[in-house]
Amino acid sequence: MATELNTEEFVKWRNAEFAGAEFILEDGSLFVPKGGRWGPFISEGLIVEKMSKSKVNTVNPDDLVIKYGADTFRMYEMFLGPVEMSKPWDTKGIEGVHRFLKKCWRLFADETKGWIVTDEAPTPAELKVLHQTIKKTEQDTERFSFNTGVSGFMIAVNELNDLNCHKRAILEPLCILLTPYAPHICEEIWHRLGNSGSVLDASFPVFNPAYVAETSKAYPVAINGKTRTELTIALTATQAEVEQLVLADTTVQKWLEGKSPKKIIYVKNKMINVVI
Amino acid sequence: MALLVSGARFGKDQDGFLSLLSQPAAATQHAHSPTIIKSPSGILMEYQFRDIEKKWQAHWKQSGVYHVSNESDKPKYYVLDMFPYPSGAGLHVGHPLGYIASDIYSRFKRLKGFNVLHPMGYDAFGLPAEQYAIDHGIHPAVSTENNITNFRRQLDNIGFCYDWNREVRTCEPSYYKWTQWIFLQLFGSYYNRQTRKAEPITELVKVFEQNGNAGHPCPGDASTVFDAAAWKGYDFKQQQEILMHYRLSYCGFGEVNWCEALGTVLANDEVVNGVSERGGHPVVKKKLRQWYLRITEYADRLLEGLQTVDFSDAMKEMQTNWIGKSEGAEISFKIESGKLKVESGLRVYTTRPDTIFGVDFMVIAPEHALVETITTAEHKETVEQYIAWVKSRSERERMAEKKISGVFTGAYAVNPFDGRQIPIWISEYVLAGYGTGAIMAVPCGDERDHKFAKYFNIPVTNIIGSFYNGEEANPTKEAVLENSGFLNGMLMKDAIGAAINAIEEKEIGTRKVNFKMRDAAFSRQRYWGEPFPVQWKDGVAYPLSSDALPLELPHVDSYKPGPEGEGPLANIDSWTASHYETNTMPGYAGSSWYFLRYMDPANDKTFCDRKVSDYWGQVDLYIGGTEHAVGHLLYSRMWTKCLYDLGYIGFDEPFRKLVNRGMIQVAAVLFTGCMVKTYLFLRV
Numbered sequence: 008m009a010t011e012l013n014t015e016e017f018v019k020w021r022n023a024e025f026a027g028a029e030f031i032l033e034d035g036s037l038f039v040p041k042g043g044r045w046g047p048f049i050s051e052g053l054i055v056e057k058m059s060k061s062k063v064n065t066v067n068p069d070d071l072v073i074k075y076g077a078d079t080f081r082m083y084e085m086f087l088g089p090v091e092m093s094k095p096w097d098t099k100g101i102e103g104v105h106r107f108l109k110k111c112w113r114l115f116a117d118e119t120k121g122w123i124v125t126d127e128a129p130t131p132a133e134l135k136v137l138h139q140t141i142k143k144t145e146q147d148t149e150r151f152s153f154n155t156g157v158s159g160f161m162i163a164v165n166e167l168n169d170l171n172c173h174k175r176a177i178l179e180p181l182c183i184l185l186t187p188y189a190p191h192i193c194e195e196i197w198h199r200l201g202n203s204g205s206v207l208d209a210s211f212p213v214f215n216p217a218y219v220a221e222t223s224k225a226y227p228v229a230i231n232g233k234t235r236t237e238l239t240i241a242l243t244a245t246q247a248e249v250e251q252l253v254l255a256d257t258t259v260q261k262w263l264e265g266k267s268p269k270k271i272i273y274v275k276n277k278m279i280n281v282v283i
Numbered sequence: 284m285a286l287l288v289s290g291a292r293f294g295k296d297q298d299g300f301l302s303l304l305s306q307p308a309a310a311t312q313h314a315h316s317p318t319i320i321k322s323p324s325g326i327l328m329e330y331q332f333r334d335i336e337k338k339w340q341a342h343w344k345q346s347g348v349y350h351v352s353n354e355s356d357k358p359k360y361y362v363l364d365m366f367p368y369p370s371g372a373g374l375h376v377g378h379p380l381g382y383i384a385s386d387i388y389s390r391f392k393r394l395k396g397f398n399v400l401h402p403m404g405y406d407a408f409g410l411p412a413e414q415y416a417i418d419h420g421i422h423p424a425v426s427t428e429n430n431i432t433n434f435r436r437q438l439d440n441i442g443f444c445y446d447w448n449r450e451v452r453t454c455e456p457s458y459y460k461w462t463q464w465i466f467l468q469l470f471g472s473y474y475n476r477q478t479r480k481a482e483p484i485t486e487l488v489k490v491f492e493q494n495g496n497a498g499h500p501c502p503g504d505a506s507t508v509f510d511a512a513a514w515k516g517y518d519f520k521q522q523q524e525i526l527m528h529y530r531l532s533y534c535g536f537g538e539v540n541w542c543e544a545l546g547t548v549l550a551n552d553e554v555v556n557g558v559s560e561r562g563g564h565p566v567v568k569k570k571l572r573q574w575y576l577r578i579t580e581y582a583d584r585l586l587e588g589l590q591t592v593d594f595s596d597a598m599k600e601m602q603t604n605w606i607g608k609s610e611g612a613e614i615s616f617k618i619e620s621g622k623l624k625v626e627s628g629l630r631v632y633t634t635r636p637d638t639i640f641g642v643d644f645m646v647i648a649p650e651h652a653l654v655e656t657i658t659t660a661e662h663k664e665t666v667e668q669y670i671a672w673v674k675s676r677s678e679r680e681r682m683a684e685k686k687i688s689g690v691f692t693g694a695y696a697v698n699p700f701d702g703r704q705i706p707i708w709i710s711e712y713v714l715a716g717y718g719t720g721a722i723m724a725v726p727c728g729d730e731r732d733h734k735f736a737k738y739f740n741i742p743v744t745n746i747i748g749s750f751y752n753g754e755e756a757n758p759t760k761e762a763v764l765e766n767s768g769f770l771n772g773m774l775m776k777d778a779i780g781a782a783i784n785a786i787e788e789k790e791i792g793t794r795k796v797n798f799k800m801r802d803a804a805f806s807r808q809r810y811w812g813e814p815f816p817v818q819w820k821d822g823v824a825y826p827l828s829s830d831a832l833p834l835e836l837p838h839v840d841s842y843k844p845g846p847e848g849e850g851p852l853a854n855i856d857s858w859t860a861s862h863y864e865t866n867t868m869p870g871y872a873g874s875s876w877y878f879l880r881y882m883d884p885a886n887d888k889t890f891c892d893r894k895v896s897d898y899w900g901q902v903d904l905y906i907g908g909t910e911h912a913v914g915h916l917l918y919s920r921m922w923t924k925c926l927y928d929l930g931y932i933g934f935d936e937p938f939r940k941l942v943n944r945g946m947i948q949v950a951a952v953l954f955t956g957c958m959v960k961t962y963l964f965l966r967v
Contacts, residue, residue: 076332093945187390
C-alpha cells in the first residue's frame with residue numbers, strides 16, 4: 008500500500024530530531040531537499056523509507072567485513088556515535104578507522120624490519136599516554152560511551168607513534184585495553200608478544216594516577232607586572248632554581264639590560280614577576 | 284506513523300540500489316591480492332587482517348575460550364542481547380550495533396575479573412516464515428533452519444564472544460517444552476490480591492469450598508459471586524468456567540478481524556479501511572475463542588517494579604502510560620427509555636467525578652450490551668445502520684478517526700444528583716474493551732466531548748465559569764465550580780474526593796482504580812508457533828500433564844486456515860481427534876523467558892535449575908531496540924514475576940539495566956541516469 012507520510016508528525020517524532028527537515032512531496036513520495044538538518048548526508052535530495060524485516064534493501068555487513076575486516080567493522084560501528092542515539096550509516100569514515108588499526112599494528116611491527124617491540128624501560132611521557140588511555144577506556148566503556156572510547160585509542164596510537172614508542176611495557180597493556188573493541192588483532196599481538204592463552208584471560212591494566220600527574224608548568228613571566236615571556240618549570244623547583252632559570256632566559260636578560268632585578272616574585276602554580 | 288513511500292516508486296529504484304551494493308564487492312577483488320611484503324626473517328609483517336581474523340575465529344571455536352561455566356569463584360555478570368528473529372534477509376548493519384556494544388562490554392567485564400554470561404539464540408517462531416511457506420511451499424522449519432545458518436555465519440564473521448554451547452532456538456521442541464510448561468504454571472495459578480502474588484489455583488478451590496469467593500472477587504467477571512454452598516452445588520463444568528475467570532492464562536472470547544473471502548483472521552495492520560490489505564476483501568469483527576494472559580492483575584506490581592530497575596526515563600514512561608493507572612469513580616446512571624426503566628443502570632468510569640453536574644450527554648460503544656435494550660423504536664433503523672458501518676472498521680481506525688460520527692438512541696440517563704435527563708448516544712470513539720464501554724460526556728471540560736456536542740448541537744453546560752470560552756473545552760482542575768449543586772464554590776481538584784464520597788453515600792457508585800492496559804491476547808490462528816498443551820472435552824480445557832510435554836507441532840503440508848477462522852492445525856484429523864487446541868501461541872511466548880534458559884540450556888528436568896538461576900540472577904545489562912517497550916519488555920517482566928511468585932526463581936525483575944540502541948539510518952548514493960540522488964533508509 009502506498010502510504011503518505013504525515014510530515015507534521017514526522018518532524019515532531021523522536022524529540023524533533025527532524026525539526027529542521029523540509030519536505031517536498033512528489034508522486035506521494037517524500038523528498039527532503041539539500042541543506043537543512045540532513046545537509047551533510049545528502050547530495051541532491053532524499054526519500055525516507057522505514058526499513059522492515061521483510062524488505063530486501065538492507066545493507067549487508069558481510070561486504071564490509073570482507074573489505075576491511077571484522078575489527079575495523081566493529082570499531083567503525085561504535086565510532087558512528089553514542090550507542091543509544093540514532094545515526095546515519097555512512098561508510099565514508101570506515102577507511103579512517105582501518106588506517107588507525109594499521110597504524111596501531113605498526114607500533115608492533117615494521118613492514119621491512121619485522122617485529123620491533125623492545126624491552127626498553129618506558130619514559131614518563133610514554134607512561135603518561137598509557138595511563139591516560141587506561142583511565143579513559145575504563146570510564147568510557149563503563150558508561151557505554153564506546154564512540155569516545157574509540158577516539159581515545161586513536162589519540163593514544165598517534166601519541167605513541169609521535170614518541171616512536173615500541174616498548175613492551177607500554178604496548179602490552181595497550182593491547183589488553185584494545186581487546187574488547189578489536190579482539191582479533193589483539194589476540195594476534197598477544198600471541199606474538201610471547202603469551203600463551205587468550206588475551207581475555209589477562210587482567211585489565213590498573214590505572215596509576217602518579218603517571219599522569221603534571222610534573223611541570225608553563226609560567227607567564229612578567230617584567231614589572233607586564234607579561235613578556237613564558238617559561239616551563241618543574242613543579243618541584245625551589246625559589247633559587249626558579250631565579251636561576253629566569254635570569255638565564257634571553258628575553259628576561261634583554262629587559263634587564265645588564266642590571267640586577269630588585270626582586271623575583273614566584274607564586275607556585277600561578278606566575279613569576281621580575282621587579283626591576 | 285506512516286513512513287512508507289509509494290511502493291511502485293520504490294520498486295523501480297530498488298534495482299539501482301541493489302546494483303550499487305555490488306560495487307564494494309567488485310572493489311574487494313582488488314583488495315584481495317595485496318602486495319606481499321616480507322620482513323628479513325621472512326615473516327609477513329603487514330597488517331594481514333584477513334588471515335589474522337580467520338585464524339583466531341577458528342582458534343576460538345576449537346579451543347572453547349568463550350565457554351562459560353556455571354561454577355566459578357568470580358563474581359558473575361550477565362550481558363544479554365535481544366535475540367534476533369532469523370529473517371531471510373539476514374543480518375544488516377543495524378543489528379550489530381547493539382551486538383558489538385554488548386560484546387565490547389562482555390569482554391571488558393571478563394578482563395575486569397567477572398565470570399561473564401553472554402549468550403545468543405534465535406526467536407524462531409513467527410509469521411514471516413509461515414508467509415514464506417505459503418508463498419514458496421517451503422516448510423517453515425526448513426526456511427528457519429537455513430536462515431539461522433546464514434545468521435550464524437554472519438555473526439561469526441564479526442567475532443563475537445558468545446558461548447554457543449548455550450544457544451537456544453524457540454522453535455525447538457526441547458525449548459518449547461518449557462514454554463508449554465510455564466504456560467501450564469500460569470494456567471494452574473491465580474493472582475491472590477490479598478497476598479499480591481500468584482498462587483496455585485488448587486489453593487483457591489479450597490478457599491471456595493470453605494468460604495465461597497467473598498474474599499477473592501472474580502477478576503474475569505465481577506458479577507460472579509457465590510458462597511461455599513453454592514460452589515459445592517455447581518457441577519464440574521460450571522466450576523471450571525468460574526476457575527477460568529481466575530487463571531493467569533485463560534481462554535475467553537475476543538473479537539478478531541475476520542475476512543470471509545480469504546478465510547482467515549487478519550492482524551490489525553493487515554486491515555485498511557475495513558478491507559483486507561491483500562485483495563481488498565471485506566473484513567468484519569468476529570468473536571473467536573482466544574487465549575489471554577491476565578497481565579492486568581500484575582498492573583500495580585509492573586508499575587512498582589519500574590522503580591527498582593535501571594531503564595531510561597523514556598522507557599519507564601512508555602510502560603507507565605501503557606499500563607495507564609488512574610483513580611476515579613465508577614458511577615451507575617439510571618436509564619429512562621420511553622416507558623422502559625433500566626434500574627441496573629448505565630455504568631461509567633470517570634477520573635473526574637467533580638464534573639458530574641456538567642454531564643450533557645452519555646456515549647456508549649456500538650458493541651455495548653445495552654444498545655438493543657435501550658434504543659427506542661423510532662431510532663432503531665439509524666442505530667442498526669451505524670453499527671453495521673462501525674463493524675467494518677478496525678479499532679485503530681476508530682481511534683485515529685478525526686471525523687465525528689454517532690447516533691442518538693432515543694434513551695436518557697438520569698443525573699443522580701439533580702435528576703436532569705441526559706441523552707444517550709452511540710459513537711465509535713468509545714471502545715467496548717476500555718473501562719465500562721460507556722462514558723459520561725462533559726463538553727466544557729473535554730475537547731472530544733466538546734466537538735461532539737457542537738457537531739450534534741447538544742447544549743453545553745458551563746460549570747467552570749470564565750475558564751470556558753465557548754470555543755473549546757478546558758480540562759483544568761483549578762477552576763471553582765459553578766452550576767454544580769452541592770459542589771458549587773469548590774476548587775475542582777478538591778471536589779473530586781467530595782464527589783466520590785457523595786457517590787458512595789448515595790450507593791450509586793464506588794471509588795475505583797482503573798487501568799488502560801488490557802489482558803494480553805495470547806493466541807493466533809496460525810501454524811508456526813508453540814501448540815497449547817491443552818485438550819478440549821465437552822467445553823472444558825484440560826491441561827496436559829508435565830510428563831506429556833512437549834506437545835510437538837505436527838507436520839503439515841498446507842498452511843491454509845482451518846474452518847471458521849481456526850488455525851491450520853484444525854485441518855489435521857489426528858490433531859482434532861485428540862481434541863487438542865488448534866490455536867498456537869503468539870510470537871512473544873518463547874521470548875518471554877529465554878534469558879532463563881541460557882543459564883541452563885541443556886537441562887531436561889526443569890526449565891532452569893534453581894541453583895543455577897540463583898547464581899546468575901538478573902540480567903545485568905540488556906541491550907536492544909525500543910520497539911519492544913510495551914510488548915516483550917512487559918510480558919517478560921510479567922512471566923518473571925509469576926515464576927518468582929511460584930518459587931521457581933529468586934528475583935522478580937528480569938533486567939537490572941536496559942540500554943536502548945539507536946537506529947542506523949542507511950544512506951546510499953543512487954545513480955539514476957545523470958541524476959545523483961541520495962536515499963535514506965531508516966532502520967528501527
